[in-house]
Amino acid sequence: MRQPSVSARRVAAASVTLVVAAGVAACGPKDTGAKAAGGDSQPHKDGTLSVLNAQPQQDFDPARLYTSGGGNVPSLVFRTLTTRNRENGSAGAKVVPDLATDTGRPSKDATVWTYTLKKGLTYEDGTPITSADIKYGIERSFAPELSGGAPYLRDWLVGAADYQGPYKDKKGLDAIETPDSRTIVFHLNKPEGEFPYLATQTQFTPVPKSKDTGTKYEEHPISSGPYKVVKNENDGEHLVLERNPHWSAATDSERKAYPDTIDVRSGLDSSVINQRLSASQGADAAAVTTDTNLGPAELAKVTGDKDLAARVGTGHFGYTNYIAFNPTVKPFDNVKVRQAISYAIDRSSVVNAAGGSALAEPATTFLPDQKSFGYTPYDLFPAGRAGDPAKARELLKQAGYGKGLTVTLTHSNSKDFETSPEIATAIQDALKKAGITVKLQGLEDNDYSDKIHTVKTEPGFFLAHWGADWPSGGPFLAPIFDGRQIVEDGANFNTGLLNDKSVNNEIDAINKLTDLDAAAERWGALDKKIGEQALTVPLFHPVYKRLYGKDVKNIVISDWTGVLDISQVAVK
Amino acid sequence: MSQALAASPAAGTDTPVPAASGARQFWRRLRTQRAALVAAAVVALLVLVALAAPLLTALEGQDPTTYHPSLVDSARGGVPIGSLGGASADHWLGVEPQTGRDLFARLVYGARVSLGVALAATVIQVAIGVAVGVGSALGNRWVDQLLSRATDIIVALPLMVMSLALLAIVPSSFPRPVLVTLVIGLIAWGNIAKIVRAQTLALKDLDYVSAARLSGWGVLRIARRELLPGLAAPVITYAALLVPTNISAEAALSFLGVGVKPPTPSWGQMLTAADVWYQAAPQYLLLPAGALFVTVLALTVLGDGVRTALDPRAASRLRIGTGRKNEGADSATDKPVHGHKDTGPNSDDRGATA
Numbered sequence: 001m002r003q004p005s006v007s008a009r010r011v012a013a014a015s016v017t018l019v020v021a022a023g024v025a026a027c028g029p030k031d032t033g034a035k036a037a038g039g040d041s042q043p044h045k046d047g048t049l050s051v052l053n054a055q056p057q058q059d060f061d062p063a064r065l066y067t068s069g070g071g072n073v074p075s076l077v078f079r080t081l082t083t084r085n086r087e088n089g090s091a092g093a094k095v096v097p098d099l100a101t102d103t104g105r106p107s108k109d110a111t112v113w114t115y116t117l118k119k120g121l122t123y124e125d126g127t128p129i130t131s132a133d134i135k136y137g138i139e140r141s142f143a144p145e146l147s148g149g150a151p152y153l154r155d156w157l158v159g160a161a162d163y164q165g166p167y168k169d170k171k172g173l174d175a176i177e178t179p180d181s182r183t184i185v186f187h188l189n190k191p192e193g194e195f196p197y198l199a200t201q202t203q204f205t206p207v208p209k210s211k212d213t214g215t216k217y218e219e220h221p222i223s224s225g226p227y228k229v230v231k232n233e234n235d236g237e238h239l240v241l242e243r244n245p246h247w248s249a250a251t252d253s254e255r256k257a258y259p260d261t262i263d264v265r266s267g268l269d270s271s272v273i274n275q276r277l278s279a280s281q282g283a284d285a286a287a288v289t290t291d292t293n294l295g296p297a298e299l300a301k302v303t304g305d306k307d308l309a310a311r312v313g314t315g316h317f318g319y320t321n322y323i324a325f326n327p328t329v330k331p332f333d334n335v336k337v338r339q340a341i342s343y344a345i346d347r348s349s350v351v352n353a354a355g356g357s358a359l360a361e362p363a364t365t366f367l368p369d370q371k372s373f374g375y376t377p378y379d380l381f382p383a384g385r386a387g388d389p390a391k392a393r394e395l396l397k398q399a400g401y402g403k404g405l406t407v408t409l410t411h412s413n414s415k416d417f418e419t420s421p422e423i424a425t426a427i428q429d430a431l432k433k434a435g436i437t438v439k440l441q442g443l444e445d446n447d448y449s450d451k452i453h454t455v456k457t458e459p460g461f462f463l464a465h466w467g468a469d470w471p472s473g474g475p476f477l478a479p480i481f482d483g484r485q486i487v488e489d490g491a492n493f494n495t496g497l498l499n500d501k502s503v504n505n506e507i508d509a510i511n512k513l514t515d516l517d518a519a520a521e522r523w524g525a526l527d528k529k530i531g532e533q534a535l536t537v538p539l540f541h542p543v544y545k546r547l548y549g550k551d552v553k554n555i556v557i558s559d560w561t562g563v564l565d566i567s568q569v570a571v572k
Numbered sequence: 573m574s575q576a577l578a579a580s581p582a583a584g585t586d587t588p589v590p591a592a593s594g595a596r597q598f599w600r601r602l603r604t605q606r607a608a609l610v611a612a613a614v615v616a617l618l619v620l621v622a623l624a625a626p627l628l629t630a631l632e633g634q635d636p637t638t639y640h641p642s643l644v645d646s647a648r649g650g651v652p653i654g655s656l657g658g659a660s661a662d663h664w665l666g667v668e669p670q671t672g673r674d675l676f677a678r679l680v681y682g683a684r685v686s687l688g689v690a691l692a693a694t695v696i697q698v699a700i701g702v703a704v705g706v707g708s709a710l711g712n713r714w715v716d717q718l719l720s721r722a723t724d725i726i727v728a729l730p731l732m733v734m735s736l737a738l739l740a741i742v743p744s745s746f747p748r749p750v751l752v753t754l755v756i757g758l759i760a761w762g763n764i765a766k767i768v769r770a771q772t773l774a775l776k777d778l779d780y781v782s783a784a785r786l787s788g789w790g791v792l793r794i795a796r797r798e799l800l801p802g803l804a805a806p807v808i809t810y811a812a813l814l815v816p817t818n819i820s821a822e823a824a825l826s827f828l829g830v831g832v833k834p835p836t837p838s839w840g841q842m843l844t845a846a847d848v849w850y851q852a853a854p855q856y857l858l859l860p861a862g863a864l865f866v867t868v869l870a871l872t873v874l875g876d877g878v879r880t881a882l883d884p885r886a887a888s889r890l891r892i893g894t895g896r897k898n899e900g901a902d903s904a905t906d907k908p909v910h911g912h913k914d915t916g917p918n919s920d921d922r923g924a925t926a
Contacts, residue, residue, distance in 0.1 A: 296649030296670060300852035303648045348641040352670045357646040386641070421834045426671065428835065429639045442833060444740070 043554040043570030049259040050287035050549075051566065052273045053266035057236035060229070061218035062205035063141035064148035068317075068469055069200045069560050072290045073264055076241055076567055078205040079224040079252065081115050081134065081184075082196050084560045086254050086568050089316075092558025093372035093471040095196045095516075096254065099129065099206070099224070103196040106514045110191040115199070117182040118251045123208065124223040124244045131184040133206035135176045139166045141203040142173075145215055149203050150469055156198075158187045167214070191512040193519055197470035223247070226257035226567070239264040258554065258570030259286075274298055277547035278308055286571035287549040288564055294545040296355040308547070313555055315544040317562030318368040318468030318476065321354070321418050323409075323427070323537035324452070324495045329460030331407070336399035338534035341461075342381035344392035346430035350539050353426040354417050359545060363538035366480075367527045370559050372471040376524030380531050392434035406437040410462035412448040419448070419463040423539070453491045464495065464536075471560050473523020474511065481530050482507050496535030503530060601881035608877020614870035622683040629677040632664055636681040637835045640672030649852070657855040668845075669853045678837040679859055685826075685838035686867070689753045690818035696757025697764055697818075698811050702803065704761070705768025706795050709776060720769070727762030731821060732828075734759050739830035748832045756821050764810050768803055775802045805882040812875030816868040823864055839864050 051073065059065050062078050069075070069084035083098035085091075095103055100115040107113075121129040141149050143165025154160050157175040166172055177185040186195065198204075211222050219232055226247045231240035241262040249257070273292045276284045294312065302308045323341070325332040332338055347362040354360035361369065364379040382388070396405060411424040421442055428438040441459070443451060451457045452464060469475040479485055483499025486492055506526050513519040544562045548555065548569075556568040602608055621628065629635055643658050644650040650670035652658030657666030657675070665676040708719035735755045742751055775781060781798050789797075825831040826840030834841070842860035850857045 295848060297651075297848040297852045299649035300645075300651035300669070300849075346639070346641070348646065349639040349671065352639075352641055352644055352646055352650045352672075356644075356648065356650040356670070358649065422670070425637075425835045426639060429637060440833060440835075441745075 043256070043258050044572040045258050045260070045570075047259050047286060047551075047571040048261040048263055048283070049552075049566065049569060049571050050283050051262065051264040051266075052268055052276060052284070052287050052289050053264065053291045054268055054270050054273065054289075055291050056234070056266040057239055057264065059148060059218060060221060060232065060236055060239075061146060061215075062137060062202035062207065062221060063143070063146040064218070065202040066149055067202055068467075070202055072561065072563065072566055073239070073241075073262075074202055075225065076227045076255070076257075076262060077221060077223045077225045077229060078202050079121075080202060080204040081199040082204075083200050083254055084558065086256075086556050086565050087558055088556055090371050090559050092556070093370065093560045095200060095470075098200075098252070098254065099134070100199075104199065106193070106195070110193045110195070110512055110514050111188045113186045113188070113195045115184050115186075117184075119182075120248065121224070121251055122246045123206075124228040124246055126246050127208065128181075129206045129224055130181040131178040132181065133208050134184055134204060135172065135178050136166060136209050136212070137205050137207035138176060138203050139163075139172050140207060140212065141165075143167050143214075150198075150201060152198050152469075153203060156188045156190070156192055156195075158189045166209075191508075193511055193514040193516070194470070194472055194474050196516075197472060197474075200470065226252070226255050227262060234267075237265070237267045255567040256554065256570070257567065258572070262566070274547060277311075277549060278302070280311070280550040285549045285551040288552055288566060288569060289546055289548075290563055290566060292546065293359075294547065296359060299356070299358055299545065311547055311550065311552075313544075313546050313548060313557050313564050315546070315557040315562035315564070316368070316370065316541070316559050317544060318370060318373055318471050318559070319465065319542055319562075320363055320366055320368055320476075321360075321423070321463070321465045321539045321542065322363070322366065323539060324462055324464040325535055325537075326458045326460045326462075326495060326497065327535065328497060329458075331399070331401065331405065332460045334399045335534055336395045337401065337405070338537075339381055340392040340395035340399065340434065341431065341436070342534055342537045343383050343388045343395065344431050344434035344436065345383050345427065345537055345539070346385075346387040346433075347383065347539065348385045349426045349430060350423060353422040354540055354542065359543050360540040361543060363540050365527060366531060366536055366538050367473055367476055367524060368468065368541050370471065372520060372559065373468070373476060374473045374520030374522065374524030374527070376521075376528050378528045378531060380528075381534065387430050387433065389430075389434040392431075392436075396435065404435040404437065406439065407461050408439045408441050408459070410441045410443065410448070410452070410459040412445050412463070413442045414445050414448075418465050418542075423463060452495060453493065455486070455488055455492050455497070458492075458495060462495075466493075472516065473520060473527065474507075477523060477526060477530070478507050481535075496533070498530070498533065498535060500533075598881045602877055605877045605880060607873050608881075611870040611873035611877065614866065615874055618683060618867055618870070619687060621680055622687045625677075625680040625684055628680050629674070632674070632676055633662065634674035634677045636673065636677040636837050638673065640667060640674075643667045643672040644670060651849075651852050652856075657853050659855075665859060666855055669849050669856055675856065675859055678842060679839075679863060682837040682839045682842055682860065683863065683867075685749055685832050685836065686819050686822055686840070686864070689749055689756070689822045689838075690815050692753045693757040693760075693818045693822075694811055694814045696753070697761040697814055698807060700758070700761040701764030702768050702800075702807060704765040705770075706772050706799060706803075708765070709769045709772035710791050710795060710799075719765075723762050723765045723769075726759065727766070729759060729762075731756070731760050732824065735821070735825055736828065736830055739825065748836070752822055752825055752831055756818055756825075760814075760818070760821070764807065764814070767806055767810055771803055771806050772799055775799055809875065809879040809882055812878045813872065816871040816875070819864065819868055819871070 057073055065071055065074055067074060070078065070080050079099050081098060081100045082095050082103050085094045085096045097103055099117055099121060101118055105114045117131055123129060138153060140146055141153065142163045157173060159175055160173055163169060163173055175187045206224055208222055220229055223244045226244055227241035228244040229239065230242050243260055270292045273289050274294060277287060277289065325338050327333050351357055351360045351362050365375065365377065367373045367375055369375050396402065409424055409427060411421060412419040414420050424440050428440060431438050451459060452462050466476065466480060479493045481494060481498050481503055483504050486494045486497060486499060510519050510522045546564060548564060551571050553570045554568050556565045557563060558565060643653055645653050652667045652669055659666040663674050665679065667673060668675055668678065704719050704723060708716045738755050739751065781794060784794050784798050822831060823840030823843065826838045827844045831840055832838045839860040846857035846860065
C-alpha cells in the first residue's frame with residue numbers, strides 16, 4: 001500500500017528496457033490476446049515451458065515477496081489461503097479459495113476473519129499442511145531479515161506494529177489463533193472488508209517450522225503448489241521447477257499445471273527476449289515471458305506480420321500514470337490553476353509518448369478503468385483528445401494569470417515512458433498552447449523518488465504513477481488520499497496532502513464492507529468525488545503486449561495481473 | 573586559421589618567420605588538396621545551416637518542438653504515417669515517431685548544439701592547452717614539474733567517465749549546453765598542452781629567441797612575440813582535429829542521457845531516441861547518424877589538409893588528397909620554424925627531454 005507493488009514496478013522497469021530493443025516483435029490485429037492463441041488443439045500435460053525474463057527472481061522466500069495475487073512464478077510453488085481466479089480479462093479479478101475452503105468468514109464488523117483449511121493438503125514431502133504453518137509463515141515475514149513484503153499485516157493485525165518475528169519472539173503473534181490444525185483466526189485492529197485480497201499474498205503460504213532455514217529458506221522453499229524448486233542458480237537467475245507429486249488437482253481448482261517442467265532463465269536483455277520469442281525456434285517455441293513487454297518500435301515493426309500478431313497477448317493491470325500537484329506550493333494552491341492544467345492536457349500526444357494507443361489508454365479517472373476497482377467513468381475537466389487550451393486560458397485569467405504562467409514540471413530521467421522526459425515534453429508542448437510555460441526538472445531515479453515522497457521536498461507539479469496491490473479501490477485510493485496516511489517524516493504517498501474528513505470517513509465506512517461488489521461501487525463514487533479537487537490529472541493506463549512462443553497454448557491473461565498466467569499455459 | 577598566421581607580422585617585425593609568405597604558402601598548399609577544399613565547403617555549409625536554423629525552419633514552416641499527434645500512427649506504436657517517415661512538402665525530412673515533431677527542424681537545430689558545443693569546447697581546450705604548455709616550457713623546474721604532472725593526470729582521466737560524473741553532480745538548473753561545453757573543454761586539454769610544451773622547448777633555444785632574451789625581453793613578451801607564431805601551425809592543426817572529437821564526445825554524452833536536456837534537440841540525443849526505431853522508421857536513425865558522419869569526416873579531412881598545408885613533412889599518413897607529388901618542392905622552401913617533427917597531434921613529448 002505504501003508503494004506500487006514490486007510486480008508492478010518490475011513490469012514498469014521491464015517495459016523500459018524492452019523499448020531499447022527493436023529487432024523484433026509482433027502485433028497487427030489489435031487485440032489478439034487470449035482467445036487467438038489456444039486455438040484448435042486441446043492442452044495436454046507434458047513438456048518443458050521456458051520462461052525468458054529480464055529480472056531475476058532474487059527473492060524466492062514467501063516472506064520476502066511483494067506480489068499482487070501471489071505472483072506468477074511464485075504462485076506455482078506457494079499456495080495461499082486465498083488466491084486470484086485465473087480467468088481472462090475482467091472476469092479474472094476475483095478472489096477465490098486456495099488452501100482454505102472459502103474466502104474467509106468475517107465477524108460482523110469485519111475485524112475477525114476465520115478460515116478453514118481443505119482436507120488432504122500436503123507439502124512436497126507428503127507431510128500435512130496445518131494452520132499452525134500458515135501462522136508461522138506470517139510471523140516470520142515480520143522478521144527484519146526477511147523483510148520486503150507488503151506492510152498491511154503489520155498495520156492490520158492487533159499488536160503487530162512492533163513485532164520482530166518468531167526468531168526473536170518465540171511466543172508469536174496473539175492476533176493469529178489456530179484452535180485446531182485446520183482452523184486459523186485473524187484479529188484485526190480495524191474493520192477490513194478486503195482481507196480476502198490480502199490473503200492471496202505469499203505471506204499466507206504455509207512454512208513448516210522444522211524446515212525453516214531463515215534467510216536460506218529461499219534456496220529450497222517447501223512447496224505446497226504443483227511444482228517444487230529443484231534448481232536455483234545465481235540468486236534466482238536460473239530456476240528449474242518440476243512436478244510436485246504430492247500436489248493434487250482435487251484440492252486446487254485454479255492451477256492447471258500442464259507442463260512437466262518449468263525452466264526460468266532471467267538476466268536477459270529485453271530485446272533478446274523479444275527476438276527469441278518472435279523467432280520461436282527450438283526450445284523457445286515453448287517459451288513465454290512474465291516481465292517483458294513489447295515496445296512501440298517493436299509493435300510498429302511487426303504490424304503486418306500475421307504470424308507474430310497472433311502470438312501477442314494483451315493485458316491490463318490496474319495502474320494509472322498521472323500528474324500530481326502539491327497544493328501547498330504556489331500557484332498550485334489555486335484550484336483554478338490545477339483545473340486549467342487539467343483542461344490543457346493533450347492526451348493523444350501523451351498516449352503517443354507512452355507508446356501509442358496499443359500500449360496506453362487515455363485516463364480521466366484516477367481509478368483504473370476496470371470493474372473490480374469500481375471504475376466509475378467521469379471526465380470532470382473535459383479536455384477531449386487534444387486538450388482545450390481556450391478553456392484553460394479562461395481559467396488562468398480568473399486565477400489572475402491572464403498574462404501567462406511559468407511552472408516547473410518535475411520528472412525522472414529514467415527511460416520508463418511513465419515519468420520520463422518523453423512524457424514531460426509532451427505535457428510541456430500541450431501547456432504551451434494554453435499560455436503556460438513549462439520548465440522541465442529531470443531528476444535521477446532515486447533522487448526523484450525521494451523528493452516526491454518527502455513532504456518537505458515535494459515539488460508542486462510532477463509526474464507520478466500508482467499500481468494496485470490487488471484489484472480494488474482500497475489500495476488504490478487510501479494511500480494517496482487518506483489524510484491519516486500523510487507521513488511527515490518518511491515515505492509519504494498522499495502527495496496531494498489531502499486531509500478531508502468526509503473522505504477519511506468514507507474510506508473507513510467502505511473498509512467495513514465485506515461485500516466486495518458493494519465496496520467497489522463506493523470506491524468508484526469516492527474516486528469521482530476526490531477528482532473534483534483536481535489534485536491529480538490522470539494521464540493514461542498502460543496496456544501490456546507480450547509475445548509468446550509458437551507451441552504455447554491456453555493463454556489466460558487476467559485483469560488482476562495483466563500478464564500471461566503461467567499456471568494455465570500448456571506446451572503440448 | 574589564416575588570421576592567426578596573418579597576425580604574426582603585426583606581432584613584431586623582428587620575427588624571423590616571414591608570416592605573410594607563410595600564409596600565402598599555406599593557401600597555395602591547401603588549394604592543391606581537393607578533398608580538403610570539399611571538406612572546407614561542407615564545414616562552411618554546416619556552420620551556415622546551424623546559424624540559419626531559425627530561418628530555414630521558418631522557410632519550412634515548422635519548429636523543432638511542436639507535437640503533431642495526427643502525423644503518427646498511434647495504434648502502431650506511433651510510427652510516422654506515410655512513406656519515407658512521413659516526408660512531405662510540410663515536413664521535408666519526415667517526422668519523429670511517437671511525437672510527430674519535425675525532423676528537419678530538429679536536425680538543423682541539433683546542428684547548433686553539436687557544432688556550437690564542439691567549437692566552444694575546442695576554444696577552451698586550446699586556450700588552456702597553450703597556456704599550460706607554454707608556462708610549463710618557460711617556467712622553472714618546479715613550475716614545469718607541477719604543470720607537466722597536472723597534464724599527465726588530465727591525459728590519464730577517461731573523458732567519458734569524468735564527464736558522466738561531473739554532469740551527474742551539477743544541479744539541473746545549470747544551462748546544459750554551457751555545462752557540456754565546459755566539461756569537455758576542461759577535461760580534454762592534456763594532449764594539446766603536451767604538444768605545445770614540446771614545441772616551445774624546441775623553439776626557445778633557437779637563435780632568434782635567444783636574441784630576444786639577450787636583448788632583455790620579459791618572458792611574456794617573448795612568449796607572445798616569438799613563440800606563439802611558431803606554435804600556430806601545430807596548434808591550429810591539432811585544434812582542427814579536436815573539433816570532430818568534441819562533436820563525438822557531445823553526441824556520446826547526449827546519447828548517454830547527460831547531454832543537453834529535452835526538448836532541445838541535439839544529434840546525440842536524436843540518436844539515443846532513434847536507436848530502437850532502426851527497423852520501423854529507419855530515416856529517424858539515419859538522419860542524425862548521417863549528419864554526424866558527414867560532419868566528423870569533413871572536419872577530419874579538413875584538419876588533415878590544414879596540417880599538410882602548414883607542415884607537409886609532419887603530414888599524416890592518411891594523405892587524403894594531399895597531392896603528394898608537390899610535397900618535395902614545398903618542404904624544400906619550408907622555413908625552419910615549420911621544420912620540427914613533433915608538431916602533429918600524435919606526437920609525444922619527446923621535445924621535453926631536449
